[in-house]
Amino acid sequence: MAQLNEKRVLVTGGAGFIGFHLCKKLSEYTSNLTIYDNLSSGKLENVKDLPKANFVKGDILDLTKLCSLEKADLIYHLAAQVVVPYSMENPLEDFETNAHGTLNVLEKARKDDARIVFASSAAVYGNPTKLPTPEDYGFNPFSCYGLSKVVGEEYCNMYANQYGLEVTIMRFANVYGSRCHGVINDFLDKLSRNPNRLEIIGTGLQSRDFVHISDIVEALITSVQKEKAIGQTYNLGYGKTTKIIDLAKMILKILDLTNKTVITTTNVSWKGDINTIWFDISKAKKELNWHPKITLEDTLKEMIKERKLGDDINTH
Numbered sequence: 001m002a003q004l005n006e007k008r009v010l011v012t013g014g015a016g017f018i019g020f021h022l023c024k025k026l027s028e029y030t031s032n033l034t035i036y037d038n039l040s041s042g043k044l045e046n047v048k049d050l051p052k053a054n055f056v057k058g059d060i061l062d063l064t065k066l067c068s069l070e071k072a073d074l075i076y077h078l079a080a081q082v083v084v085p086y087s088m089e090n091p092l093e094d095f096e097t098n099a100h101g102t103l104n105v106l107e108k109a110r111k112d113d114a115r116i117v118f119a120s121s122a123a124v125y126g127n128p129t130k131l132p133t134p135e136d137y138g139f140n141p142f143s144c145y146g147l148s149k150v151v152g153e154e155y156c157n158m159y160a161n162q163y164g165l166e167v168t169i170m171r172f173a174n175v176y177g178s179r180c181h182g183v184i185n186d187f188l189d190k191l192s193r194n195p196n197r198l199e200i201i202g203t204g205l206q207s208r209d210f211v212h213i214s215d216i217v218e219a220l221i222t223s224v225q226k227e228k229a230i231g232q233t234y235n236l237g238y239g240k241t242t243k244i245i246d247l248a249k250m251i252l253k254i255l256d257l258t259n260k261t262v263i264t265t266t267n268v269s270w271k272g273d274i275n276t277i278w279f280d281i282s283k284a285k286k287e288l289n290w291h292p293k294i295t296l297e298d299t300l301k302e303m304i305k306e307r308k309l310g311d312d313i314n315t316h
């Protein structure tokens with residue numbers, strides 16, 4: 001297998017949260033790195049912070065443009081519509097981007113005979129009855145987003161079986177870290193606007209498996225250097241679950257707001273919200289020798305410091 005530094009790498013969605021961190025690390029290995037992103041949710045500042053990468057603004061739904069990109073040896077396919085409530089409001093658009101878009105990227109991989117890593121999600125399991133959930137639990141999506149990721153996975157499997165494409169499917173739990181979006185940022189935004197009250201959407205009893213972005217990047221880079229990962233699907237989480245209400249309490253504790261901020265809940269959540277994400281990560285540990293290292297507690301402190309949130313709140 002060619003070393004990573006000899007590979008021409010294409011990252012779809014490279015201007016987004018996970019893509020940015022992945023490309024930053026990949027830049028240390030290869031000088032031939034292309035980001036393909038339509039900037040629908042990705043940020044130009046992320047691209048600007050990746051001076052070694054070649055950026056092409058484009059849509060994965062534009063097959064002609066995608067296939068006219070320089071030949072790739074390795075494709076990380078991260079571009080997606082990633083918001084569950086949005087998928088429930090706009091199922092056709094979600095399907096177009098996540099299912100049809102993935103099929104286009106597979107066509108690019110087939111044309112180039114490139115190895116491909118597909119970013120999938122815990123949403124393919126829906127509300128699993130088996131916790132922690134292993135990879136072979138099966139599909140039972142609960143949202144349009146989850147279903148469009150199932151379709152993406154199934155096309156990956158079809159291309160692997162019928163065309164011999166080298167595919168690895170990575171199911172991410174809740175990825176967090178600097179520049180992330182999602183519940184942690186949502187809480188920090190709300191608290192910076194009003195430190196007296198923190199509203200949780202839903203009951204607060206939903207729980208998530210939070211995994212740090214640097215652990216995810218390590219798994220993504222390690223996997224493509226392993227023959228064994230070809231044709232495999234891996235859960236990438238921390239292997240622990242945290243209730244959203246406890247996450248809120250952890251944040252308040254760090255900010256010294258425990259007895260000052262009132263936590264409220266809307267009780268009703270958005271359509272498609274999952275109760276519990278808790279991954280069984282033993283397969284990735286064994287086959288990729290991957291062991292997530294970073295804890296939520298430590299990173300929350302860093303994220304709060306980075307946003308200077310404590311200072312903001314003290315000046316309110």
Ligand SMILES: NC(=O)c1ccc[n+]([C@@H]2O[C@H](COP(=O)([O-])OP(=O)(O)OC[C@H]3O[C@@H](n4cnc5c(N)ncnc54)[C@H](O)[C@@H]3O)[C@@H](O)[C@H]2O)c1
Pocket residue numbers: 012013014015016017018019036037038039040041042043058059060061077078079080081082097101119120121122171172173174175176182
């Ligand atoms: N962040 C998480 O916790 C998480 C969890 C599970 C799965 N995932 C998956 O990981 C991948 C990356 O997620 P992220 O958190 O970095 O999201 P993100 O929104 O930050 O990144 C997605 C990127 O895809 C780009 N994009 C969207 N539609 C496109 C299109 N049609 N053509 C070209 N580019 C397009 C966006 O501009 C953005 O830069 C996604 O596939 C997502 O479904 C993420």
